Amino acid sequence: MAGVHVSTTVNGDAVDFVCEPGEPLLDVLRNRLGLTGAKEGCGTGDCGACSVIVDNELVCSCLVLGAEAEGRKIETVEGMADGDKLHPLQSKFIEHAALQCGICTPGFLIAARALLKKNKNPTEEEIRFGLAGNLCRCTGYDKIVRAVQAAAAEMRGA
């Protein structure tokens, strides 16, 4: 197997890895870098459980090749908290019981953060469409939407 050598940045840290040419970024994160926060729910970009940020762009890491990470900045759920201070989305998800099993939570947090970067004060409808690429089977989304609304309000200082 001829591996591809990749130099990239993950959650602010310089990282080097060797991967197979056809290996998804998700597999690299999980199996080579030990970052198992991003989950594989489908492997076809339909569930959003593997959501990460690549150069400020929200992507399904199962649809990005590890080799494409060369020279990019990658952000995952593991880098969301600032030391022992949770991101407001993280605390609001816990406070609002916006997770039951929690498997979709990392993807939702990453997608919600990307949404709030673009839109600081989204309506309920904007939140619902902004998170429509992420599947949750436990909550019916009600408490997720409320948690995002609460986090957005806190981040605006409202």
Place this chain on the structure above:
Amino acid sequence: MAYDTNYTGQKFKVVGTRPLRPDGVDKVTGRARYGADAFAPGQLVGLVLRSPYAHAKIKKIDISKAEKLPGVKAVITSADLPDLTNGDSGMYDILVNCMAREKAFYDGHAVAAVAAIDQTTAKKALKLIKVDYEVLPHVTDVDAAIKPGAPVLHANMFTDGVEPKPKKASNIAKRTEFGHGDVEQGFKEADVIVERSFKTEQTHQGYIEPHACLANVGPDGQGEMWVCTQGHFVYRNQCAQLLGIDAAKLRVTASEIGGGFGGKTHIWAEPLALALSRKANRPVKLVMTRDEVFKASGPTSSTSIDVKIGARRDGTITAAQATLRYQGGPFLGMWAELGAMTSYACYDLKNVKTVGYEVVVNRPKVAAYRAPSAPMAAFAVESVVDELAAKIGMDAVEFRIKNAAKEGTKSSYGPTYGPIGIGPTLEAAKNHPHMKAPLGKNQGRGMACGFWFNFGGQTCTSLNVTPDGSVTVSVGTIDVGGSRASMGLIAAEELGVPYEDVRCVVADTSSLGHNDMSDGSRVTFSSGMNTVIAARNAKKVLIQRAAKMWDIPEDAVTWEDGYAKPAGANAGNFPPLSLKEIAAAAANTGGPIAGHNEFVADGAGVSFATHICDVELDRETGATKVVRYTVIQDAGKAIHPSYVEGQYQGGAAQGIGWALNEEYIYGKNGQLQNAGFLDYRIPVCSDLPMIDTVILEIPNPNHPYGVRGVGETSIVPPLAAIANAVSNAAGVRMTHIPMSPPRILKALDEKAEKKAAKAKAA
């Protein structure tokens, strides 16, 4: 130890509050470890080869080429899983389902498996396995499977429950019957009778986490398994039996579980991972793809149901009957039986009869899906109830209130009810503002009721007081949606310590006695009750130790608000001893302080719900949108109300997906056409409204806190509530679930044609 589990009406300090869940931080930071998140030194990748045919004889499997591929460490077939089931036909079916033997019974049925050093090598090895199939005729539809001339799956299947035993093999595995009274007489007393047939398509639980395990069996015959499961003890027992390992030598640790809803109550590829590990002498990690989850785990039944109900003009139901056909995949299930039991559980009926037929077809083995079988039966029955109410000119809610079961009612499935919540949920629905809100254009409103038994089962729990006075609770029931928070609340309530001082963990199979699975909405009921008993047992020890510290008799000490106190003035004048102080002295007063209990949790309280739903119909596209939804359900007692609401909302959302969109679509070749989340579309955030909840608390007399169980009932009414709403909006009765746009358009077209024909005739 003796204990009393009766409801006492005690006032609560922390139970009923909404503290943060103990696993919250792990789950929002990516630290929580799920099935696929474990790694072992030297682990191999396990993959499964699956039949592309719906029904085929396996004539020969040649694994020689795959075995020779460099990097392949083990290849297994059914030959590596000899039949050790000892005449247990249920376990034999499980064995056959895990790995096909003489025949493959469905598209996706496992026929061989490999373990290799990496994914690429394992995939190559699968391609080198040569299976010689003889393709057989197949059948996937539940009605087609019982027609004369249908391909018969098992030559030795003679319908059980029929006298005399049939002479010919068929795809009807079993017939069951429930009810009482005389329905023929009851129909004679009816002024109005409605009779209709319904169909529902197969759906999947749709948990986001695919099945995953890490199996490790050594040459000493001892094994370990890390696995996402709803019941690690059951997985251990069944895997140990199929592999011929002593249960005590197979230690199973449950990962965090990424959803199950019943689908992780059965073993699927776990025995294969263990067999591969045993053969390769290395750890094997086996993770299903989403495609495999759809094709080869356990979706729910597709069904075909006939319902007939008669009533007098005053609104009294005089007779009710139902014939229910549920397919269970290729093996005998209990699915029609559960449908037949639940059909009329909401009503107080003089004459009722339900008959269930378990049907086998060439689809994956059906597993439980949240209140298994009840949603389909409720869809059929509640649709006819609505139609009947309309025919006699009665309001749909009033009609149900008039016929609702109550305390003392002999249920349609046998037992006589104690205090129950169907009446109160209906009254709450009647008075809910949702019921009176105006509807917009093309909108319709529907409501429906639902029932689920709830379950107790075998439970074993330990509570330990640590030397610093904090408390651990070890349960053997998987936390599927926040139950560790509930156990923490219960232990804190009993001991009088802060919730934050308690940590609840799910112990592995070697650390506790057997526990049944997290199913039947049983966890907060049974592990909760066991936590109460374990805490009370620990309190007895704490009292003994305080008595020793004060040198007074045990019966002179009482426990109050987290402190041991002298029981009265005669006992002596001692300042109260906190749990922490007693714990700190434990080494000198008799050693560790613990409470424990094991039991079969009897007395689960039945649960009822009423749902109200508004839909808006797009008459051009046939698309339906749920615009408002209200869940009213009896919880008995909500230990942590946020997670009770979560169960109500989650069940409703799954029901909405089932009602409007989700279905297994099989091609003529018997292959599943939509084995992925793109084509099997579960509701996304933008598909749903907020889901309002009303928690009623009618205490279960058989639980110290009144808990009933809340997880499953919420999925029972939605199919019917939405069907009633869509039927009201469309002006035509919908009888086939899901009510996808093509089905709605067809119904609207047929209605228009009928109208046109009528106009022409006039």
